[in-house]
Amino acid sequence: MYDFTPIIESISGYFTSTFSPLWAGVLLMVLLGIAILGFYAILGLYLVYAERKICARMQNRIGPNRVGPMGLFQTIADLIKLLMKELIYIRNADSILFNIAPFIVIVASIMAIGSIPFAKGLQAIDLNIGVLYILAISSMGVIGVLIAGWASNSKYSVIGAMRSGAQVISYELSVGLALLCMITFSGSMQLSEIISSQEDGWWIFKGHIPALIAFVIYQIAGTAETNRGPFDLAEAESELTAGFHTEYSGIKFAFFFLAEYMNMFIIAAIATTVFLGGWLPFHIYNFSVFNNLMDLIPPIFWFFGKTAFVIYVMMWFKWTFPRLRIDQLLALEWKYLLPINLINLILTSFLTLMQWHF
Amino acid sequence: MEDTVVDIDLKEKEEYIINMGPQHPSTHGVLRFETCLQGETVKYLIPHCGYIHRGIEKMSESLTYPQLIHLTDRMDYLSAHINNEAVSLCVEKAMGVEVSDRVKYIRTILAELTRIASHQLWWSAFGMDLGALTTFFYGLRDREKILDIFEESTGARLLQSFITPGGLMYDVHPNFQKRVTEFVKYFRKKLPEYDQLLTGNIIFRERTQGIGYMSLEDAIDFGVTGPSGRGSGFHCDIRKIEPYSAYPLVKFDEITFDVGDTYHRYLVRMKEMWQSLSIIEQLIDGIPQGPIMLELKAIKAPKGEYYQRVETARGELGVFIVSDGAPSPARIHYRTPNFSNLFIINKISAGHKIADLVAISGSLDLVIPDIDR
Amino acid sequence: MALLKTIKEVGNYFLEIYDGLASLARGMKVTGKYFIKPSEIVTQQYPENRATLQMFDAFKGELILKHTEDNEHFCDACNSCARACPNGSIEIVSKREVGEDGKSKRLLDKYIYRLDTCTFCGLCVPACDQNAIAFSQEFEHAVFDRTKLIKQLNKPGSHVVQKQKTEAK
Numbered sequence: 001m002y003d004f005t006p007i008i009e010s011i012s013g014y015f016t017s018t019f020s021p022l023w024a025g026v027l028l029m030v031l032l033g034i035a036i037l038g039f040y041a042i043l044g045l046y047l048v049y050a051e052r053k054i055c056a057r058m059q060n061r062i063g064p065n066r067v068g069p070m071g072l073f074q075t076i077a078d079l080i081k082l083l084m085k086e087l088i089y090i091r092n093a094d095s096i097l098f099n100i101a102p103f104i105v106i107v108a109s110i111m112a113i114g115s116i117p118f119a120k121g122l123q124a125i126d127l128n129i130g131v132l133y134i135l136a137i138s139s140m141g142v143i144g145v146l147i148a149g150w151a152s153n154s155k156y157s158v159i160g161a162m163r164s165g166a167q168v169i170s171y172e173l174s175v176g177l178a179l180l181c182m183i184t185f186s187g188s189m190q191l192s193e194i195i196s197s198q199e200d201g202w203w204i205f206k207g208h209i210p211a212l213i214a215f216v217i218y219q220i221a222g223t224a225e226t227n228r229g230p231f232d233l234a235e236a237e238s239e240l241t242a243g244f245h246t247e248y249s250g251i252k253f254a255f256f257f258l259a260e261y262m263n264m265f266i267i268a269a270i271a272t273t274v275f276l277g278g279w280l281p282f283h284i285y286n287f288s289v290f291n292n293l294m295d296l297i298p299p300i301f302w303f304f305g306k307t308a309f310v311i312y313v314m315m316w317f318k319w320t321f322p323r324l325r326i327d328q329l330l331a332l333e334w335k336y337l338l339p340i341n342l343i344n345l346i347l348t349s350f351l352t353l354m355q356w357h358f
Numbered sequence: 359m360e361d362t363v364v365d366i367d368l369k370e371k372e373e374y375i376i377n378m379g380p381q382h383p384s385t386h387g388v389l390r391f392e393t394c395l396q397g398e399t400v401k402y403l404i405p406h407c408g409y410i411h412r413g414i415e416k417m418s419e420s421l422t423y424p425q426l427i428h429l430t431d432r433m434d435y436l437s438a439h440i441n442n443e444a445v446s447l448c449v450e451k452a453m454g455v456e457v458s459d460r461v462k463y464i465r466t467i468l469a470e471l472t473r474i475a476s477h478q479l480w481w482s483a484f485g486m487d488l489g490a491l492t493t494f495f496y497g498l499r500d501r502e503k504i505l506d507i508f509e510e511s512t513g514a515r516l517l518q519s520f521i522t523p524g525g526l527m528y529d530v531h532p533n534f535q536k537r538v539t540e541f542v543k544y545f546r547k548k549l550p551e552y553d554q555l556l557t558g559n560i561i562f563r564e565r566t567q568g569i570g571y572m573s574l575e576d577a578i579d580f581g582v583t584g585p586s587g588r589g590s591g592f593h594c595d596i597r598k599i600e601p602y603s604a605y606p607l608v609k610f611d612e613i614t615f616d617v618g619d620t621y622h623r624y625l626v627r628m629k630e631m632w633q634s635l636s637i638i639e640q641l642i643d644g645i646p647q648g649p650i651m652l653e654l655k656a657i658k659a660p661k662g663e664y665y666q667r668v669e670t671a672r673g674e675l676g677v678f679i680v681s682d683g684a685p686s687p688a689r690i691h692y693r694t695p696n697f698s699n700l701f702i703i704n705k706i707s708a709g710h711k712i713a714d715l716v717a718i719s720g721s722l723d724l725v726i727p728d729i730d731r
Numbered sequence: 732m733a734l735l736k737t738i739k740e741v742g743n744y745f746l747e748i749y750d751g752l753a754s755l756a757r758g759m760k761v762t763g764k765y766f767i768k769p770s771e772i773v774t775q776q777y778p779e780n781r782a783t784l785q786m787f788d789a790f791k792g793e794l795i796l797k798h799t800e801d802n803e804h805f806c807d808a809c810n811s812c813a814r815a816c817p818n819g820s821i822e823i824v825s826k827r828e829v830g831e832d833g834k835s836k837r838l839l840d841k842y843i844y845r846l847d848t849c850t851f852c853g854l855c856v857p858a859c860d861q862n863a864i865a866f867s868q869e870f871e872h873a874v875f876d877r878t879k880l881i882k883q884l885n886k887p888g889s890h891v892v893q894k895q896k897t898e899a900k
Contacts, residue, residue, distance in 0.1 A: 058762045059495035061774040320762045323489030325713045425817035428852035513791040560751035
């Protein structure tokens with residue numbers, strides 16, 4: 001429970017010893033793929049359920065509570081309904097691109113999950129350019145959105161897709177720069193090394209002011225990256241245009257919907273890893289009694305607990321604030337977030353040079 | 359606008375016409391906006407009304423005065439009591455009778471409660487249109503308390519037909535005073551939360567300040583009354599100009615601003631809720647005893663023409679009755695506030711973006727059945 | 732001079748940011764407060780709470796003809812309620828019968844009430860001199876067949892109460 005390394009080693013050891021290296025590799029990858037897909041699907045379903053329950057509590061009501069005990073099977077019922085819907089074929093749409101678009105979005109987010117450290121030893125790929133890899137993969141998701149809007153062959157879908165594309169590309173800058181500050185502090189892009197550099201305290205505490213600023217910027221930019229919260233005009237502007245996924249029905253729409261929630265999870269997971277110490281428990285400096293108590297809770301609970309907190313803050317944003325208009329959104333990024341990010345970066349570099357962080 | 363019969367000439371490139379059609383999540387009723395857009399900017403806008411015309415004025419010609427009250431509920435359904443009061447006052451003015459003090463006090467308290475309920479629903483829908491979905495639930499949660507007060511005394515939550523020519527239909531429930539006092543105390547605590555959630559919010563301010571500017575001359579020319587007109591500085595509160603019922607006995611402020619943009623129309627309504635609470639507080643403890651209904655032999659207006667205006671939650675409602683001595687009116691006409699408020703939307707939204715159109719039409723607070731009757 | 736202006740502008744920039752963030756935090760406080768207070772939940776679990784659900788006495792649900800335990804009603808077919816109704820939702824079918832004293836009396840045959848056109852304006856109830864009709868608090872009117880909404884309010888086998896006329900209201 002506390003260290004998954006021996007389990008992983010034994011499984012891969014079994015495969016490499018019974019099969020030839022080629023087949024061992026293939027079978028391990030298939031096993032990994034199935035595990036990640038299963039995790040992805042179930043987590044996606046329950047994130048939707050969690051959002052409905054949380055927003056209901058904020059609105060003085062109870063969320064779904066009839067389908068299953070406490071409404072736990074509500075999203076499964078919704079999924080079955082979506083699966084049974086008719087897949088509408090648009091006559092003049094580019095059918096290859098139209099069908100590929102949801103897959104691109106899903107594949108991008110599944111690939112990003114592969115590199116997140118869930119617990120000690122429980123990480124699919126530990127690249128030495130971990131953070132760069134994740135940023136690159138989430139950029140691939142934009143291609144899916146743009147293709148979806150273009151291939152729908154509808155004026156409004158194209159407008160919605162262009163807006164959403166502009167938004168995501170702008171806010172990727174802020175996300176990247178905020179993460180760059182933390183990489184400057186920890187000195188490495190490899191996710192497991194970032195975690196091990198936080199063993200004496202989480203970066204949000206160690207890196208006092210610049211880390212806090214970077215966290216706030218990352219939270220805002222992350223919400224905008226995933227088209228959520230007060231930045232959701234691309235899909236909720238159902239005044240006239242219903243966004244890039246208007247023409248999609250049934251399971252294809254479910255893919256876009258699921259990918260949005262899982263992107264939210266990925267942004268939260270990266271925030272947890274880089275700012276909040278990943279799967280490390282909460283230690284107060286030398287208070288060994290407290291530290292030993294905190295060590296009793298397995299790391300995987302720490303990881304999911306912290307991610308849940310960040311996701312909760314993102315949901316809190318969505319249900320409290322009105323929407324921003326597209327020009328205000330872009331103004332926020334280019335006139336406010338980017339300059340502050342650059343100043344923060346200079347501050348971080350200065351602090352790292354002078355070793356003025358904890 | 360030169361030509362309202364649709365003869366649109368798309369002069370420049372990249373102009374296209376779309377309908378924010380009669381079935382729409384943000385027009386709150388069946389109204390069609392034919393919008394001419396260039397890119398994302400609105401060039402002009404033609405509203406088409408009439409989808410819910412039911413012939414209320416014609417139907418009223420075959421009904422007696424007490425019977426036509428229930429049709430007035432259904433015009434501006436969010437100010438149902440005030441609509442009833444308008445027709446009742448007009449008929450009483452025609453017959454030359456005056457109701458008892460008890461009736462006047464209760465009518466005014468019900469009218470102010472209706473005004474608060476209407477503004478609560480407006481606030482909920484306005485926040486929801488702009489994307490803050492929780493405001494919908496908070497406004498409606500507080501409005502339920504007012505609807506409970508109505509239901510206990512009048513029997514219905516929305517369309518009450520309670521105020522009739524000569525007085526009221528029944529006496530209010532003995533719990534009325536207690537419930538209203540409790541509600542006033544409760545709502546005074548909740549209103550600051552509305553401000554914290556939406557009014558001061560920077561995103562909200564950015565979306566509404568400087569949008570939809572309506573000048574004072576335009577407001578007077580188009581006849582925009584009510585909170586929408588008062589946001590531009592038009593002093594049009596009928597409760598101050600021609601007080602009726604118990605309004606001469608209460609002290610309250612008429613809220614006007616000089617700025618005329620969406621944010622100030624919003625502020626007028628928020629501050630009006632405070633004023634209504636203070637009016638109710640001044641009246642609720644001193645309701646005199648007295649008869650509920652006048653002893654009238656027959657409700658017939660003598661021959662002639664009569665006009666009465668009241669201040670509904672949306673503006674000035676005028677009732678014009680032409681009578682020839684029969685128990686039914688020969689012609690009854692309503693000057694409804696929403697009809698005049700609607701047609702200024704072309705002038706104030708030209709040059710703004712689509713997203714602003716939703717904010718502007720939300721701030722004008724239109725109830726469509728009032729436009730079409 | 733220009734330096735002072737730039738400093739002021741930069742100061743304003745940061746002040747704007749602080750102001751904006753503070754207003755956002757205030758809004759989040761309101762929703763956060765309701766999140767942690769489950770006692771503020773205002774919704775009722777409808778079909779499950781039918782046993783305890785009670786409408787107000789004045790609630791205008793559906794028109795009924797009052798009956799006593801001996802299956803007697805109070806209506807004397809005077810047609811006042813049908814005349815008061817603005818859209819003809821009440822129709823009274825009366826019959827003439829010769830009583831013991833040889834005089835022919837008007838009795839109620841069928842009291843037809845159309846729930847599908849009734850607007851619940853409440854003009855019929857005060858119009859009745861005998862206090863014979865009233866509004867019940869029943870609000871679940873949904874049916875699958877529209878003809879079920881045209882109801883006959885006097886129960887089968889009931890007759891008008893045989894006593895002196897009640898006081899006019």
